[in-house]
Structure formats: structure tokens, C-alpha cells
Amino acid sequence: MGSTSDKASGLANEAVGKAKEGVGKAVGNDRLRAEGAAQEAKGKVQKAVGDAKSAVKDATNKTAAAINKNL
Template sequence: MGELTDKIKGNVNEAIGKAKQAVAGDPSDPARTHEDDKLEAEGAGQELKGKGQQVLGKVKGALGDDV
């Protein structure tokens, strides 16, 4: 059960992270604000967290949820 939960949470966090980065916009845009920079960094962190959760889910699947 933990394997599937981790994979789902990972997919959700990765998608939300990518969306936040897209909302922040192009880094070279002169109208970009400090808040946009913060949102992009937050999104990158959330995307990375999601990738980690997906890896954890794969490891749990390989080890039979004994992790």
C-alpha cells in the first residue's frame, strides 16, 4: 500500500511544482518580481520532493513495503 501512496503523492507534488514554475514565468522577463522568483524556487523544490517520493515508492515496491 505504501508504494502506491508514495508514487501518487510524488506525481502530485511534481505536477504542482511544475505548475508553480510555469506560473512564475520566464526568468528573463523584465516584469518579473521577487515573488515570481520565490514561486519558481518553491516549485522547483516541490518538484524535487515529488521525484524523491516516486523513487521511494519504487524502492518500497522492490522491497515489498518492508522499508
């Protein structure tokens, strides 16, 4: 996935995870709370991956621009 899609998936997973966790808490379902927490954590990791990809892409583009400027 690209950085933008990783970030979007991460945000979606975080939101769904928070919702699951909230529902699990409201109805007293520990399994649902755990699933929600796990999905929320997965979302945070996906967002971090997207941020890392963006940073690498930006650094690569800056380096390429500097090299091309010197040519």
C-alpha cells in the same frame, strides 16, 4: 505510506511543482519558481521511495514464495 500512495503523492507534488514553477516564470516571481522547483524535487524523491518500497516488497514476496515452495 505504502508504495502506491508514495508514488501518487510524488506524481501530484511533481505536477503542482511544475505548475508553480511555470506560473513563477510567467509572472517573473523567483520565489514561486524556487518553491515549484523544490516541490517538484520532493515529488521525484517520493516517487523514488515508492519505487524502492515496491522493489523490496517484490523481492520479499519472491523469497517467501521460494522458501514456501521448498517446504
